Amino acid sequence: MQPLAVQEVIERAQECHVKFVRLQFTDIQGSFKNVAVTVEELESALHSKISLDSAVVEGKYGVLQRDVFLRPDPNTFQVFPWRPREGAVARLICDIIDADGKPYPGCVRSKLRDSLVWLRKNNFELTFGAEIEFFLFQTNQKGHPIPCTHDNAGLCDLTPVDLGENARRDMVLTLEEMGFQIVASHHESAPGQHEIVLREDEPLNMADKIATFKFVVRTIAQRHGLHASFMPKPLPDFNGSGMALSICLRQEGRNALYDAVAQYGLSTQGGSLIAGITNHASAITAVINPLVNSYKRLGYANLDRILKGWSEGNRNSMIRVPSQRGDDTRIVLRSSDATCNPYLALYLVMQAGSMGIEHRLPLPTSLDENTVDHRVPKNLGEAIEALERDAYIKGILGPVIFERYLDYKKQEWEDFHNHVHPWEIEKYLTNY
Template sequence: MSDFYQHLPEPALAYIENRKLDEIECIVGDLAGVARGKAMPASKFATQAQFFLPNSIFLQTIAGDWADVEGQAFTEPDMTLVPDFSTACAAPWTADWTLQIIHDIQDSQGAPVPIAPRNVLKHVIAQYEAMGLTPIVAPEMEFYLVAPNTDPAKAIEPPMGRSGRRAAARQAYSMSAIDEYGKVIDDIYDFAEAMGFDIDGILQEGGAGQIELNMRHGDPIKLADEIFYFKRLIREAALRHGIYATFMAKPIQDEPGSAMHIHHSVVNSKTGANIFSAPDGSATPEFSHFIGGMQKHLPAVIAILAPYVNSYRRFVPDLAAPINLEWARDNRTTGLRVPVSGPEARRVENRIAGMDCNPYLAIAASLACGLLGLQERTEPAPEFIGEAYDSEATFPRTFGESLDLFTEADSVQDVLGKDFCKTYNAVKQVEYAAFLQEISPWEREHLLMNV
């Protein structure tokens, strides 16, 4: 047995038990969250000391164009890939026995490459750790199952269900609606089990063919890894049954958009106590400051939470997406919601991010805003009472506006890293310029199966 086997987690070992491991996929997530990397025979992986990719994988847009970063020559130097064996898991849809392994990325001196999304998230978490704090997140994934769409000029349609009828809208939480594509759901469960992932629940959302998958709370890096894997897993499960899974924020006109809601709490690293709750169960000043920081700084990172022009089609009143950064307890019309919970589970739900986001970057950006609130002791606005759709929009409604705010946000850029922010802005400016030359067919062609 090769030496690297001893580093594999139990689900990966169980998957290849009594089988010949054929292939290893060495993967990383680019700025869009697309899996990039190399596949190689397992025997070669076991004997090769280092793996490399050019840094240009972080300079490519979702449409395949390339960005130039001011002050940096386009020389495509190699980056070193370092396997994180804790992420090793099955690729159960492949024809042979294959494992996927997410790799960290270092430069030639062994330092983390600051523009790699996974490193951006690690950088933000390290700033919490320096304060003796540990952030906890719980993401929710929404996505659509849709009919195959090979013509970008054609509108996206709901899939055909087992009844022979297209999936119906306005059937939130319907068991019969989700049974229409039960075989896809079965494969999602089977793939997730083979990969060692926990699913907290799957339900029918409000859109035609729209599904929500909930994940258990935990470490932000681990859960970002799982979302990264889940997007691929879900697409593969759908393709097995002749349909597409899409994570576009707004794939179908007049239907609700797909969000990636992020629940946040923060615990004391030594005691494990939730810093949002006092010993008597009441909310602490830190809880208010975290909300205040999100209200103050989230507008500056909307370009990360809503990273494409299509993302802004989701922010429509009365279609399950927020239009402002009001906060309230158990109110789904606000951008920041405090769910019903006991003191130990007191948390804030950020409802802004779309499912088209890069999970590493969206979680990093959301955590950065809360961190600044804790550091600056920012007080939030009063709790909102009533329906927040009746209040004015308080964050950018177009991608261009979001990029302008992002480039001016010095405090947020300090937390995320200046090099990353410069690169991200350069890539997104090229994408935005491309969109301005086209209309919605561009969105369908490049976002439908990629984001």
């Protein structure tokens, strides 16, 4: 696809009768945000004239904030299909820049895009796919979600058991209208749980798609009178929701993960990529599993995804290499969940893997052969400590993102411990 120019975006907006344009961006914690402008201000917006306070990006307010500016990416222009055709609403995804036009150090999208240089320099093409799970909950008369799932269906069930089929179909059709390629969709194993699979795309496009996916799914669910939640573990007695990331690597047109004569059929690059990720798995976990609730999902199901390593058959490993070889060889990171900041998640996985390739790290022993229990952190507190200790991850995040992310997560962990939970009341109130 040829890059769009500013004037082409303006012409498309006119052709589609757009009245409002949402300038969307992602903050350091991963929240999708926007500033809306009328179409009359679109040209000004496309020339990065729309400013905001850096606190909106960092999530930390104080006296030492500065003006930052939204720089829209013309290639992300989309008209929302669910809005009226007259007075339509469109969106542009933005980078955050300083007044001098340079990327703001807290811009997660710029961080991901700039990291692609090493791959391109070495003729590598890395792509990500995503298998995203979520729950559909019922809402009350005020439209607020209640902890009651939309159905009691199970894995791959059909209607009339699967009551979410119509909503899921509308989600897929809307996503396709917005340029997504959908591989598959189905009901998952838990009541009210669904999965939609996105076809592989280059890292920046995929991060944009994951951020957009969550926004679209929640919007379409609301139009069906439902609430879509990506909370990793909303139901105590059922599996939680994750976001498996499928990683493909090509070099000069061939699958660079595959080597027909090597052990396991994995190339040197494939083994090094896995080694790079597993070497920094504990710190990366603080980003790909960012919530207190994320760790209620990890380690409390039949398929734990908690072992810090890789395998073909051991479903407790955080990385799995499916049995297909040849051009279909791929690596799947199974422990992440969709509450993560997609830009930071893909950035860290890609950077750690690239570092492994650059330093030719050897492939670790498969967990099919070695079942030593080296697990990912058990809770957010352990993950935060691992993130603080990992000098490499700290260095590539940079001080602004690292410090703001860490401060926010430490506060979340402290708030969790200071809160009196219903379990404590049930357990202790009568007996003590």
